[in-house]
Amino acid sequence: MNLWLTLxxxxxxLGGLLFLLSAGFSLIFGLxxxxxxxxxxxxxxxxxxxxxxxxxxxxxxxAALLSALAMTLIGGLIERFxxxxxxxxxxxxxLLTLGLSFIVADVCLMIWTGDPWQPAxxxxxxxxxxxxxxxxxxxxxxxxxxxxxxxxxxxxxIDWTRLGAMIRAGVDDAPIARVVGIKVSQLFTLIFSxxxxxxxxxxxxxxxxxxxxxGLDFEMLPxxxxxxxxxxxxxxxxxxxxxxxxxxLYNFGQAxxxxxxxxxxxxxxxxxxxxxxxxxxxRAMP
Amino acid sequence: MSFLTxxxxxxxxxxxxxxxxxxxxxxxxxxxxxxxxLFFAVFALGLNVIVGYGGLxxxxxxxxxxxxxxxxxxxxxxxHGHFISDFAAILVTLAASAVFAVLSLRxxxxxxxxxxxxxxxxxxxxLYRWSSLxxxxxxxxxxxxxxxxxxxxxxxxxxxxxxxxxxLAAVATMAVFFRSPFxxxxxxxxxxxxxxxxxxxxxxxxxxxxxxxxGFWSGVAGLLFIYYNQFISPQVATLTASAEVLLMVISGGTxxxxxxxxxxxxxxxxxxxxxxxxxxxxxxxxVIFVLIITFMPEGLVPGSVRLWRTAWRKxxxxxxxxxxxxxxxx
Numbered sequence: 041m042n043l044w045l046t047l048x049x050x051x052x053x054l055g056g057l058l059f060l061l062s063a064g065f066s067l068i069f070g071l072x073x074x075x076x077x078x079x080x081x082x083x084x085x086x087x088x089x090x091x092x093x094x095x096x097x098x099x100x101x102x103a104a105l106l107s108a109l110a111m112t113l114i115g116g117l118i119e120r121f122x123x124x125x126x127x128x129x130x131x132x133x134x135l136l137t138l139g140l141s142f143i144v145a146d147v148c149l150m151i152w153t154g155d156p157w158q159p160a161x162x163x164x165x166x167x168x169x170x171x172x173x174x175x176x177x178x179x180x181x182x183x184x185x186x187x188x189x190x191x192x193x194x195x196x197x198i199d200w201t202r203l204g205a206m207i208r209a210g211v212d213d214a215p216i217a218r219v220v221g222i223k224v225s226q227l228f229t230l231i232f233s234x235x236x237x238x239x240x241x242x243x244x245x246x247x248x249x250x251x252x253x254x255g256l257d258f259e260m261l262p263x264x265x266x267x268x269x270x271x272x273x274x275x276x277x278x279x280x281x282x283x284x285x286x287x288x289l290y291n292f293g294q295a296x297x298x299x300x301x302x303x304x305x306x307x308x309x310x311x312x313x314x315x316x317x318x319x320x321x322x323r324a325m326p
Numbered sequence: 327m328s329f330l331t332x333x334x335x336x337x338x339x340x341x342x343x344x345x346x347x348x349x350x351x352x353x354x355x356x357x358x359x360x361x362x363x364l365f366f367a368v369f370a371l372g373l374n375v376i377v378g379y380g381g382l383x384x385x386x387x388x389x390x391x392x393x394x395x396x397x398x399x400x401x402x403x404x405x406h407g408h409f410i411s412d413f414a415a416i417l418v419t420l421a422a423s424a425v426f427a428v429l430s431l432r433x434x435x436x437x438x439x440x441x442x443x444x445x446x447x448x449x450x451x452x453l454y455r456w457s458s459l460x461x462x463x464x465x466x467x468x469x470x471x472x473x474x475x476x477x478x479x480x481x482x483x484x485x486x487x488x489x490x491x492x493x494l495a496a497v498a499t500m501a502v503f504f505r506s507p508f509x510x511x512x513x514x515x516x517x518x519x520x521x522x523x524x525x526x527x528x529x530x531x532x533x534x535x536x537x538x539x540x541g542f543w544s545g546v547a548g549l550l551f552i553y554y555n556q557f558i559s560p561q562v563a564t565l566t567a568s569a570e571v572l573l574m575v576i577s578g579g580t581x582x583x584x585x586x587x588x589x590x591x592x593x594x595x596x597x598x599x600x601x602x603x604x605x606x607x608x609x610x611x612x613v614i615f616v617l618i619i620t621f622m623p624e625g626l627v628p629g630s631v632r633l634w635r636t637a638w639r640k641x642x643x644x645x646x647x648x649x650x651x652x653x654x655x656x
Contacts, residue, residue: 075440125620130436131383132619135576138385138569139615146609258565262447265440299458302451306444313432313441 045174047291053180053249055287056187060242061260062267062279063194064235070211070274071224071231074130077137078118079239080261081144086111086240087252088148091157094247100162104244108237115236119229127225141257149254158251183245190238194276207231211274263290266309272322281320344490354482358554361486363594364493365550370574370586371496372543377572378581379504380536381516382430383439386446388567390426390541391548392453394419395558398549399466400459408472416545423541427534434519446568453560465559468552479553489550496543500583503539512536513581566608573611577618579625592626 065079086107093103118140126132161179168175198204209217210224218224243252250256267286271278286305293301312319348357369391376382394415401411430441453460460466471479479485503509514522515529522529552558561567570593578589600610622629 074436077443122616122620129623131439132623134436134439135383135572136616136619139612139619142566142569142608142612142615146606146612150606150609262444265444269440269444299456300452302455303448306448306451309444310429313429317432317437 043295047295048288049176049180051288051291052284053183053287054290055284056184057242057246057250058263058267058283058287059187059280060190060238060245062264062271062283063191063276064231064238065264066268066271066273066275066279067207067231068235069268071207071214072123072133072228074133074137075265075268076232076235077134077261078141078144079235079264080257080259081141082111082115082236082239083243083246083260084252084257085114085144085148085243086236087243087247087256088152088157089240090244091152091159091247091252094159100165100244104241107244108241111236111240112233116229116233118236119232123232124225124228141261145254145257148257152252154254156251156253157247159248161248179248183249186245191276191280198276263305266306268319269309270312270320272319275319275321278319278321348483348486357482357486359594359598361482361489361554362598363591364486364489365547365554366571366574366594367587367590368493368496368543368550369547369571370578370590371500371583372540372547373571374575374580374586375500375503375512375540375543376533376536377575378585379509379512379516380533382434382533382537383572384430384442384540385439385565385568385572386426386430386442386444386449387540387544387571388565389446389449389563390419390423390544391551392449392558392560392563392567393422394545394548395552395562396453396460396466399468399552399558402468403466412472412549415549416542419541419545419548420538423538423544424534426541427537430537431530431533443565443568446563446565450560450563450565453563460560463560465557465561468556468558471553471556485554489554492546492550496546497583497587504583508532508535566611569615570611573615573618576623577614577626579629582625585625588626 061079061083065076068074068076068079089107089110090103093106094100098106122136122140123133126136165179165182168177169181170176196204198207206217206222207227209220209222210227214224263286267279267282270285271280271282285308289305289308290301293304297304347360351357351360369387373384373387376384397418398411398415401414402408406414426442426445429445430438433441454462456462457464471485473479474488477484479488511522511527511532514527515532519529522532548562551562574589574593575586576589577592578587579585596610596614597607601607604610618626618629622633624632
């Protein structure tokens with residue numbers, strides 16, 4: 041009984057992390073029409089930056105925000121000066137993000153070496169909450185809470201602000217959005233930076249729990265990919281549902297079929313591809 | 327009607343060079359590098375079938391080569407003969423390619439790329455995590471190379487000649503294939519899929535068959551790989567490995583016969599040279615990737631010609647008339 045409950049709590053917090061990661065991935069895909077193969081690298085680089093900040097005894101939340109800020113800048117620069125050069129050539133853009141991800145992986149290996157880094161859980165987040173006879177680790181619940189807050193924030197931004205309306209217009213029909221005077225290229229930079237920041241923030245949040253090590257980037261990237269194929273591109277609700285689905289599948293699969301856990305993770309994706317290629321909550325791709 | 331056209335002369339010269347290579351190179355290390363170039367060229371030629379001629383960019387092909395390699399390695403380890411193991415490996419790879427095709431052809435363009443990436447990761451995941459079957463990260467040893475018709479392939483020279491034979495077979499079939507009506511219809515599905523459908527071609531079936539052909543040659547390359555290294559590990563199926571082959575195809579110039587071969591030579595030589603001086607091969611790979619895609623997306627050979635012409639024109643300041651672009655519009 042207790043094992044299942046622990047697994048469930050772990051699944052929910054992994055789902056929260058995955059949402060932070062894949063929300064940006066999904067928005068970038070929806071708007072720019074490219075899977076950003078750098079997204080796992082943003083997660084890993086963000087986590088490394090956060091770990092370094094924590095080593096200088098910076099507050100956990102400040103470290104997470106600093107890392108997110110740094111990745112906002114890096115993401116914006118990559119979009120503005122590299123991806124923008126290849127505007128309209130989606131394939132070249134995807135391959136560019138792939139090439140950059142190799143560079144990031146090797147630079148991280150050079151700076152932070154091959155040893156895993158696992159920062160201690162910040163003191164005010166240690167311990168557990170008791171509900172009846174059950175104990176829930178606070179840190180896992182905090183990850184979930186942060187994910188929910190950010191999900192609500194993103195939803196408010198996309199559905200209720202002028203900026204959100206412009207983003208939705210860009211997702212639906214970029215050429216027409218340009219015609220009516222929306223600067224879609226600026227939205228690209230904005231969304232790319234935002235996605236990078238969310239991934240970095242998720243990286244720091246996940247560091248005390250997943251630890252940071254070389255190869256984390258290409259472990260997280262397929263997860264974001266599965267979540268978005270499952271949920272449908274450009275759909276926040278899809279990213280949310282997909283993240284928790286994969287969170288559960290990952291933890292329960294690993295506990296029950298350790299040899300095949302990684303494969304089980306991809307099964308719902310294959311099913312969705314065969315039965316409903318646009319994803320659970322997505323509309324048909326143009 | 328002269329028999330000796332420049333093209334035929336070039337082919338004859340290239341053949342002569344390749345056949346006599348072990349004699350003028352001498353050092354077994356460089357002969358081994360040449361063997362590596364040849365089997366990676368077979369792999370790149372296979373991938374080029376769908377990337378160059380089919381317009382379908384795959385990031386999961388290393389998985390197909392790994393399936394062939396692992397099937398043969400595991401069967402050899404279980405005590406089966408070389409012939410039956412290799413035959414089974416090719417059959418399994420073809421079956422895997424069929425599944426690969428059915429799933430990945432749910433999308434085209436970016437969708438295809440994402441699905442192939444995911445399938446590649448699944449294959450890597452099976453090889454890496456299912457350690458009771460695949461021995462996990464420790465890999466599988468392959469004891470000894472085969473000796474077809476009683477000729478041992480243990481030495482660098484003999485293995486080079488065996489690889490050269492396979493390579494020439496691959497080049498010849500590719501040359502015939504692309505001039506065939508089927509090759510033309512594959513190019514048609516790349517350029518104008520909708521019109522091809524309107525003309526009555528089964529676009530899906532053409533692409534499916536192209537993926538099978540591509541999978542077959544990837545499998546052959548996988549077999550040559552395990553016999554060369556006499557070892558296979560999940561490292562073969564990583565995303566980096568798929569990206570490396572894709573880089574060979576793109577860097578040389580897609581949809582050409584020579585492009586992937588030149589690309590394979592460039593990447594293998596770079597890898598061997600760079601690894602001798604620094605350990606950061608992935609960094610170099612990434613930088614080359616980014617540079618090629620940003621500055622010469624059409625491939626190194628046509629790209630350098632274009633850059634050289636632009637530079638020359640700017641230097642000589644004779645840019646009064648801007649020539650129209652001669653590339654065909656899609």
